[in-house]
Amino acid sequence: MELKEAVAKLKEMNRVMHAYNHAMGVMYYDIETAAPKNATGGFSDTMAALSEITYKLSVNEENFALLDFLTGHADELDEITRREVEEAQKGLKLLRSIPMDEYIEYQRVLSEASAVWHEAKVKSDYAMFEPHLKKLVEFARRFAAYAAPEKDPYDYWLNEFEEGFTQDVLDGYFEKIKAGLVPLIHKIGERPQLDNSFLHKTYPVWQQRKLSDFLMEVMGINRDDCAIGETEHPFTTGFNKHDLRITTHYYEQDLASSMYSVIHEGGHATYEMGNSDELWDSPLAGGASCGMHESQSRFYENLIGRSRAFIELVFPKIKETFPEQLEGVDAEAFYLAVNRAEPSLVRTEADELTYSLHVLVRYEIEKKLMHGELDTKDLPAEWNRLYKEYLGVDVPNDKEGCLQDSHWSGGSFGYFPSYSLGSAYGAQILAHMKKELDFDGLIARGEMGVITDWLRVHIHKYGMIKKPAELIRICCGEDFDPQYYIDYLTAKFSELYGL
Amino acid sequence: MELKEAVAKLKEMNRVMHAYNHAMGVMYYDIETAAPKNATGGFSDTMAALSEITYKLSVNEENFALLDFLTGHADELDEITRREVEEAQKGLKLLRSIPMDEYIEYQRVLSEASAVWHEAKVKSDYAMFEPHLKKLVEFARRFAAYAAPEKDPYDYWLNEFEEGFTQDVLDGYFEKIKAGLVPLIHKIGERPQLDNSFLHKTYPVWQQRKLSDFLMEVMGINRDDCAIGETEHPFTTGFNKHDLRITTHYYEQDLASSMYSVIHEGGHATYEMGNSDELWDSPLAGGASCGMHESQSRFYENLIGRSRAFIELVFPKIKETFPEQLEGVDAEAFYLAVNRAEPSLVRTEADELTYSLHVLVRYEIEKKLMHGELDTKDLPAEWNRLYKEYLGVDVPNDKEGCLQDSHWSGGSFGYFPSYSLGSAYGAQILAHMKKELDFDGLIARGEMGVITDWLRVHIHKYGMIKKPAELIRICCGEDFDPQYYIDYLTAKFSELYGL
Numbered sequence: 001m002e003l004k005e006a007v008a009k010l011k012e013m014n015r016v017m018h019a020y021n022h023a024m025g026v027m028y029y030d031i032e033t034a035a036p037k038n039a040t041g042g043f044s045d046t047m048a049a050l051s052e053i054t055y056k057l058s059v060n061e062e063n064f065a066l067l068d069f070l071t072g073h074a075d076e077l078d079e080i081t082r083r084e085v086e087e088a089q090k091g092l093k094l095l096r097s098i099p100m101d102e103y104i105e106y107q108r109v110l111s112e113a114s115a116v117w118h119e120a121k122v123k124s125d126y127a128m129f130e131p132h133l134k135k136l137v138e139f140a141r142r143f144a145a146y147a148a149p150e151k152d153p154y155d156y157w158l159n160e161f162e163e164g165f166t167q168d169v170l171d172g173y174f175e176k177i178k179a180g181l182v183p184l185i186h187k188i189g190e191r192p193q194l195d196n197s198f199l200h201k202t203y204p205v206w207q208q209r210k211l212s213d214f215l216m217e218v219m220g221i222n223r224d225d226c227a228i229g230e231t232e233h234p235f236t237t238g239f240n241k242h243d244l245r246i247t248t249h250y251y252e253q254d255l256a257s258s259m260y261s262v263i264h265e266g267g268h269a270t271y272e273m274g275n276s277d278e279l280w281d282s283p284l285a286g287g288a289s290c291g292m293h294e295s296q297s298r299f300y301e302n303l304i305g306r307s308r309a310f311i312e313l314v315f316p317k318i319k320e321t322f323p324e325q326l327e328g329v330d331a332e333a334f335y336l337a338v339n340r341a342e343p344s345l346v347r348t349e350a351d352e353l354t355y356s357l358h359v360l361v362r363y364e365i366e367k368k369l370m371h372g373e374l375d376t377k378d379l380p381a382e383w384n385r386l387y388k389e390y391l392g393v394d395v396p397n398d399k400e401g402c403l404q405d406s407h408w409s410g411g412s413f414g415y416f417p418s419y420s421l422g423s424a425y426g427a428q429i430l431a432h433m434k435k436e437l438d439f440d441g442l443i444a445r446g447e448m449g450v451i452t453d454w455l456r457v458h459i460h461k462y463g464m465i466k467k468p469a470e471l472i473r474i475c476c477g478e479d480f481d482p483q484y485y486i487d488y489l490t491a492k493f494s495e496l497y498g499l
Numbered sequence: 500m501e502l503k504e505a506v507a508k509l510k511e512m513n514r515v516m517h518a519y520n521h522a523m524g525v526m527y528y529d530i531e532t533a534a535p536k537n538a539t540g541g542f543s544d545t546m547a548a549l550s551e552i553t554y555k556l557s558v559n560e561e562n563f564a565l566l567d568f569l570t571g572h573a574d575e576l577d578e579i580t581r582r583e584v585e586e587a588q589k590g591l592k593l594l595r596s597i598p599m600d601e602y603i604e605y606q607r608v609l610s611e612a613s614a615v616w617h618e619a620k621v622k623s624d625y626a627m628f629e630p631h632l633k634k635l636v637e638f639a640r641r642f643a644a645y646a647a648p649e650k651d652p653y654d655y656w657l658n659e660f661e662e663g664f665t666q667d668v669l670d671g672y673f674e675k676i677k678a679g680l681v682p683l684i685h686k687i688g689e690r691p692q693l694d695n696s697f698l699h700k701t702y703p704v705w706q707q708r709k710l711s712d713f714l715m716e717v718m719g720i721n722r723d724d725c726a727i728g729e730t731e732h733p734f735t736t737g738f739n740k741h742d743l744r745i746t747t748h749y750y751e752q753d754l755a756s757s758m759y760s761v762i763h764e765g766g767h768a769t770y771e772m773g774n775s776d777e778l779w780d781s782p783l784a785g786g787a788s789c790g791m792h793e794s795q796s797r798f799y800e801n802l803i804g805r806s807r808a809f810i811e812l813v814f815p816k817i818k819e820t821f822p823e824q825l826e827g828v829d830a831e832a833f834y835l836a837v838n839r840a841e842p843s844l845v846r847t848e849a850d851e852l853t854y855s856l857h858v859l860v861r862y863e864i865e866k867k868l869m870h871g872e873l874d875t876k877d878l879p880a881e882w883n884r885l886y887k888e889y890l891g892v893d894v895p896n897d898k899e900g901c902l903q904d905s906h907w908s909g910g911s912f913g914y915f916p917s918y919s920l921g922s923a924y925g926a927q928i929l930a931h932m933k934k935e936l937d938f939d940g941l942i943a944r945g946e947m948g949v950i951t952d953w954l955r956v957h958i959h960k961y962g963m964i965k966k967p968a969e970l971i972r973i974c975c976g977e978d979f980d981p982q983y984y985i986d987y988l989t990a991k992f993s994e995l996y997g998l
Binding site: 026027224240244 | 514515517518519521522523525526528529532533534535536537538540541542544545548549552705721722723724725726728738739741742743744780
């Protein structure tokens with residue numbers, strides 16, 4: 001095979017896979033935002049048919065040979081093509097090592113588990129989900145052994161989601177988090193609580209929709225590139241840098257919920273809109289990793305969106321929209337309210353300070369599951385014990401406990417740490433950005449574009465070309481260091497609670 | 500080849516094609532209702548890629564051999580399979596004759612033309628759309644020559660949309676329409692006009708949205724099977740009988756516009772929801788023809804929706820929703836208002852009486868375009884001349900003139916006559932339905948379900964199994980006869996205007 005011909009084959013493959021992924025992505029967005037209820041049957045049939053087609057397109061000897069050939073000539077490839085080959089190999093490594101019949105059985109177990117989890121969560125009935133989870137844990141351990149027999153299974157999965165991270169690194173990371181944050185949270189618990197009661201007055205949905213438009217405008221999001229939909233759980237999806245979709249959920253009695261989900265998802269969208277043009281239909285479009293993607297969404301949500309400067313900027317418009325609900329409230333009171341910290345049960349609703357402890361609970365449990373040190377039967381007890389230990393809360397039921405997240409029912413073990421790493425990346429990036437930019441001043445003047453441009457140049461434009469560790473070095477001129485995150489939280493919340 | 504094996508291959512092909520069509524259909528719905536503006540570039544690329552794949556799947560020697568084999572054994576096939584083969588052959592007749600490159604280029608031109616038309620219409624700028632239209636006209640003429648070199652190109656396209664119809668038949672049909680309706684319209688023009696001014700007060704969009712929900716409920720549409728979206732130009736699309744999508748456009752100053760577009764599109768959706776279950780993922784799902792589809796949408800819109808009985812049924816709710824705007828208006832006044840007949844500019848806003856004259860304008864123009872007797876550059880002038888001649892109105896701009904419809908930008912020439920034929924089918928069907936059902940009584944009592952069931956048994960359940968001419972015979976026990984349509988309009992509007 002000629003190298004040039006092989007590269008052309010790869011690019012053609014990318015183009016075709018991009019089309020399938022685009023179509024399936026739009027179908028997924030549609031089923032979540034627009035389709036009628038009974039569309040799910042036809043949706044599943046079509047997604048299954050298209051998944052089968054794309055599976056056959058990529059998992060076949062001809063494609064393996066193409067990728068192996070290109071891997072053998074990696075030094076002769078340009079950076080983008082080399083990384084495309086590397087990512088394709090990474091994606092196929094597991095699939096190539098699993099016996100076909102086991103993979104089919106796994107797909108069957110996955111779809112069952114997902115359906116059962118939905119029902120079990122509604123009924124708060126862990127027992128009905130447990131046998132399915134048990135199977136998924138066994139699959140995850142076995143698959144790790146197939147793909148990387150030399151590795152600890154949890155290290156294998158952690159590396160899949162955030163390249164370069166192992167339990168060694170994360171044990172140290174979470175020890176630092178625990179040592180830094182648990183005493184801080186304890187001290188805050190003894191201080192008078194910040195008032196956020198006015199956020200729970202009645203805020204009509206149609207007015208919240210207008211506020212979303214305003215927030216996206218403030219963020220500098222070009223609405224011609226990014227639409228907003230409404231779903232039960234907010235998410236972001238994108239098909240190319242000119243077609244991003246974020247979603248939110250409006251609660252009449254909770255102004256901050258949709259406000260911060262819009263800013264969070266807007267951050268995800270901003271990342272992908274900032275990809276360089278050459279990644280248009282490349283599999284390297286998007287974000288460097290789950291953690292790096294979260295670093296950007298949480299950068300906008302927390303580091304910008306929950307800053308005093310941002311609240312001072314947007315509060316006049318918020319008050320103008322809701323004059324009755326916010327009578328007697330000023331920007332400072334609003335700033336305090338959206339930063340109220342309080343140990344709670346549900347990760348997705350957790351505040352900025354306690355968030356990483358929710359992740360820690362999951363990390364501890366996943367580690368034990370992957371090592372066969374925790375029987376899935378004993379999972380709720382362990383979950384509840386850890387929530388008591390780290391967050392000081394009693395878990396009243398499994399719906400708000402170990403059944404709350406969809407990740408395990410989807411076969412994902414090792415994803416959760418990314419959520420916490422994202423916040424830590426963000427704090428480190430912020431510390432270095434501040435050496436170059438007048439961060440608070442820019443926000444106060446509504447010049448968010450300068451901040452976004454900085455992030456675009458240092459992170460967004462690269463998509464998946466650079467790995468997260470490299471991006472941290474590009475941004476910060478040093479390796480990842482979680483101390484920035486702890487320092488940031490300590491300073492912010494000490495001031496907020498007058499410690 | 501074994502017959503059984505060949506049938507299995509056909510069914511597998513249908514399953515896969517259904518998946519592709521479903522995905523592309525959702526992408527189309529999404530780009531019209533939800534996608535951000537700049538999504539069109541990626542949308543075009545993906546639609547082109549998927550079209551190429553489906554083209555290759557169906558346009559290849561193996562598939563031709565399969566279909567030819569099955570055609571040779573047509574007598575041994577069940578009715579559905581036989582019709583599937585027949586339709587596949589009909590669909591491939593054109594594709595088998597178009598060179599692949601030209602087909603792909605056509606798909607690309609189509610997506611571009613559609614995007615440009617949207618912008619051109621907003622700007623009322625025909626010149627920006629004209630080069631795209633010119634290309635599409637050339638494609639249509641060339642494609643007709645490929646598929647049926649022995650036929651007049653317009654006859655070819657007319658037959659594609661409504662089997663059995665030619666210019667000979669339609670020239671006669673439109674002559675009858677002209678002879679029957681133009682004098683009637685003239686007489687009505689001399690009578691005092693019906694008052695519909697209150698329909699143009701201010702009707703807030705969010706309340707009109709609620710009215711749409713009510714109207715769909717009255718029609719008996721199961722909302723779990725049918726969603727409603729908002730687009731510039733209302734349309735209906737469906738992916739299976741449990742996943743229909745209708746769209747509407749709300750105008751604050753025009754209550755009747757969205758009201759009747761919802762009923763019209765709801766009629767299209769009702770047709771497909773009434774398909775028999777065995778057509779689930781068959782290519783025979785949907786409607787028998789464009790004209791038969793229009794017969795159903797216009798049946799609900801006009802024969803039911805603009806009847807005195809229907810207005811008496813729904814008016815109390817409308818008045819309850821808009822008490823201020825409708826102060827002093829009663830059901831009879833509302834009935835008169837929604838039936839006001841007046842030559843106008845926009846087909847989709849046209850009244851029941853003058854509607855077919857709008858179609859006639861397009862018929863005349865398409866005939867000339869397909870014969871190369873009209874340059875696309877001269878189209879606006881010709882359009883305006885015909886509107887003056889048939890409807891007596893002056894066209895002030897191309898937005899309300901020749902840019903108003905999306906059909907030509909979608910490459911459809913020969914579709915418009917179906918709209919008029921649909922009305923004529925409907926009037927004939929109504930005349931025969933009335934022999935069996937107490938039509939007005941059922942509507943007055945809100946028992947629309949009985950009417951829909953009758954239509955389901957006689958028309959909807961068949962999907963494409965029967966052709967339009969057969970369906971007319973099933974419903975009416977006789978061949979198509981446009982006289983019913985002229986009689987219906989003459990009786991209704993003579994009474995309305997006291998002739």
